[in-house]
Amino acid sequence: MVNILVIAGEYPPLKTIGRIRSAKFVQHWQNAGHNPVVLTLHYDKTEPHYEDSLQDEIPAGIKVYRVKNAKREDSLLNLIKSLRRSKAAKPKPEPSHSTNSNTAAKSANLSLKDRLINGYKSLFRHWLDIPDDFVVWAKDCLPQALELIKQHNIDVIYTSLPPFSACKLGYQLKQQTGLPWVVDYRDLWTGDVLREWIHPLRSRFETHLERKYVRHADVVVTVSQQKTDFVKALLNQPNQQYHTITNGYDPESFNYLAPSAKTNTALFNIVYCGRLFKNRKGYAFLHALGQLSMQQPQLTQQVNLHFYGDIAPEINAEYDKLIAQYQLQQQVIRHGDVSFEQAKQAQVDADMLLLIVDTGATSDGVIPGKLFEYIACNKPIFALSDATATNEILIQGKLGPVVSPDDIAGCTTALADILNNPLAPTSSNQSYLQQFERKAKAAAMAELFRQLANK
Template identity: 25%
Template sequence: MKKVLIITYYWPPAGGPGVQRWLKFVKYLREYAIDPVVFVPENPTYPIKDTSLSTEIPEDITVLKRSIFEPYRFAQFFSKKDTNTISKGIIARGEKQSFIQRLLLYIRGNYFIPDARKFWVKPSVRFLKKYLKKHQIDTIITTGPPHSVHLIGLELKKEMGSKWVADFRDPWTTIGYHDKLKLGKRAKEKHTLLEEEVLTNADHVLVTSNTTKHEFEAITLQPITVITNGYDYEKGVEVSLSDRFTISHIGSLLSGRNPVMLWKALYDLTEEHPDFATSLEIQLVGAVSEDVLESIKGAGLTSFLTLKGYVSHQEAVAIQRSSQLLVLIEIDVPETRCIIPGKLFEYMVSNRPILAIGPEGADIEGLIKETNTGVFYQYGDYTDIKKQLWEYYQQFLKGTLQTQPIGLQRFSRKELTRTLSEVLKKL
């Protein structure tokens, strides 16, 4: 059985989408003759936690842990609220940033390159060099963000000649928040050089979208494989559909993901059709930025709003399946065309229609259309969005609001793991 070492920052009890990709791979790899060993930080600072995910770790899996120094702990002396908010990825618009927020972003962007977990690299390399010499490990896998994890793989590749796979759950220098870090010229150059060094030294690169693959092909000649995120078969999640026209968004709604045209369309429908107003519920699950809440309030929709906060993964799945309509929002900039949120695939298997809004040319548009799981609009499509909402509402009244998905099997976590195993066996 081929043995691989997976180096990841996010691991249960971490919550959120970042942990699930490799947790699910580890869950199924042995079925394809791959034996995983996992290396994670012993004392990480996770912005959100979900202890229920720990139940999915195979009982006899080897999980190595080593201490990590994280400057976020010291940053909390300045402002615990601002530090926690930034660590969750919620960055206010420039004019709304406090002095402390601007200072923390500048320090983060220019002194912690590629990120604030950089201090885990050297001690991890020291420990893993000894471990690799003692145990027969065929391949090393690193997954980022945080992209500092890739530097562990880079050093082990240089010093030991290990076979190395670099997995990019998100892009590096073109990720949506990169330009908000107030990077100086030197910092930008260093990020670019590190990204190129990782991409050109890894034996194989994994990405989650075709757009990221095309972007990286301009940097490296190394083989690149697209393995998207996916869905797993969730047991014990039995729910009834909401008797209201419940529109739900699962996951963080950051300042850049603020679909003001959606809020306007919903408000206008409540004004034009009293029965629509009686039925409507807007349900937001996860962290929501103040900008989004202000827009909802400004649109006159506060009375229809339910804020759930962060919930366990299993509860999030239940909410998806009980909602009448699911909303997916991506930031309206070219850099986010490559982003395919993990929740998209769970949305798809919920049999609830998806209303997605994002930038022109977004990868999510093609996926939603080819799987027949919903509709996609750009930010300026107010008239079409309003018309679609009314159409979905009419189907809701008739009891016919659902989807007929096509070809979802290839996105199951087990099938994606089979694809991963084929990559690993070729190395």
């Protein structure tokens, strides 16, 4: 048995895809006889991604300790708000100008205040919250983590990234205790496709921090070989251990769900589950559906495209334009944010699942956690992806067509082929996909822990 301190900022009941790796690893480690102890974030129930039912994902007997994230930007914002309330409470003199002028002045003042607050938030986000807005959380976790190490006789420290502030916490614990430390990159820190907004000057500073901290880790793990190669080259530590342990799936995770009865058996439901933001857009698929609806209406009139999850405002606006352009109002349904169970049921009810993968300079090593959730659902997948690591699994697994995210013509051809000859779930290569079962992935990580603990 190995006693593991699991430092994971994303953990149930937070409904993010990032929580699943840590939550499921903890479950499988416990089942294998190990003793994981979790240190995570204290989630307020007003948190947008909080879902109380996800408490059920935490196995009975697992000790979970939570620390609040007191964001630094909130202190000054709260002061501004309190001053505004105090000013509002004072009696106001009679206006000396017309009502219209006074209203215009108030609007201008409000706009200025809003701009100042937004500027203040931008300052924190871009230049003060480095590497992310979990800096205070990581600092406040340190004494709690040291206490847990003593209390639970911890053998190995495991930090799941992001949040990247957890990296400094792991480094400090390594320095103060000498215990083996494993860093697990769910996403890259330097070079991640979703962090391209960061200024080059800040990026250089963060690269310095990453090298400073992670070079002290005993083992570095990433979720794809491409990411392992990237981190290995970045850190340039010849004596450090590097391992690739992909995300995975539990074959039984959808067994309890039955498909809902169709009111129209001719309907062909295509389902996308997840967020759409930044470099994850999916415009080509809407173009493809729209062009087919104009060229071959008999092929698409029974097709419904469902989106489950938040869509960034700028992407939503472009979807509005495309839906209007191709008159797809009755066929494209945006359900917004739904519970995890509703999203799973939508996948079970789908005839095909749509996967949209982030694009960017370092997207080669991206393998979305959603891919493995889709695999567990055992439905055909239509993927918009340029990610080498993802495409290999899709092609070798015979899961469905793979098209470049901006290839409208390729999308149109592939979608027409699918609608003319729908794939059956049994067409996938199960013997290949079995290597991604999560129990085996958790066992591989636990074996690293055992080796480190016995050194």
